[in-house]
Amino acid sequence: MPSAAELVDHLLACGFDFFTGVPCSLVKEALAELNRRGLFVVENREDAALGLAAGAYLAGRLPLVISQSSGVGVALNALTSLHMIYRIPTLLLVTWRGHRGVDAPEHVVWGRALPGVLERVGIPFQELESARVLAQIDWAAAVLRDQPGPVALVSPPGVLN
């Protein structure tokens, strides 16, 4: 697992330069690191974060949006009727609450549905693996360049911190 500093350094090296979203405890160290560097713009809702991200891209930035799996539900219409049809590249870093059904009750249904929903909607994604996180960020950055639109990295508990 990369440290929070290594993670942020690698994201910056891949060109990501606008960070927004809604916090999750599974990435609290990463969020703290982004905040230490003055890089994180907190939003009230995940769809609003995607709006900010779209604007940032139009202004020349490459955005990353942090969200829990539940936030993908909030954000689906923004993803489909904004990012996908306008071809706006945005990396979603999704913490996989409800992974394997082991979580608080409010996360269980969406946790089970998440990969299937991403697939049905047509958002490319990978499940993050501890030993491959940096390479998977490289993969996401390459997909964003080749087929602009949303791309997701889905992070089960314990892969990032």
Next chain:
Amino acid sequence: MYLRAAAELVLPHVTDAAVIFANGYISRAGHALGDRPGHFYMIGSMGLAAAIGLGIAIGQPRRRVVVLDGDGNVLMNLGELATAAALRPANFHHVVFDNGVYASTGNQPTLSDTIDLAAVARAAGYAHAARVENAPELQAALPRFFATPGPGFLLVKIDREEGTPFGRVAIEPSVMAARLRAFLAPRASGEGGGGI
């Protein structure tokens, strides 16, 4: 004052800006009354026009950003007024055409007749917020509104109307995104960049 008249008064003031048009008849009006590369017609993602404008405003703090919004859109994502106030971009100018209805779905009423959105923006912490009720008031307010550092909020009361005043936006969405990004690309003079 109908949407067309209000938009015709506003558009000459925003020719140098990135202009985000809310979905529905506001986007259609912007497209019909004088399409420009700086125009971005948000045809879906209702509620997010202000968020898109804010992203541009903080991504490029030296470019003027204007959001032409509607009451239904603002009410759908009222929290964005708090985000705008908290981020406080001086280059962000938020104009809301308020006819009190969801016009493009058949004039069903919104909540705007019972709450004052300009007062909400002021309470959230916009740098300035005003309300105009007719064309002479709008015309008089516009120069100072756009000259005053933002975030600024201008609520423009307009009349509801029957029928379909404008045709659909005929530009491919990805073309709109690409041309606005090109319009905003930093020039040799060093415009753009900076900020968060």
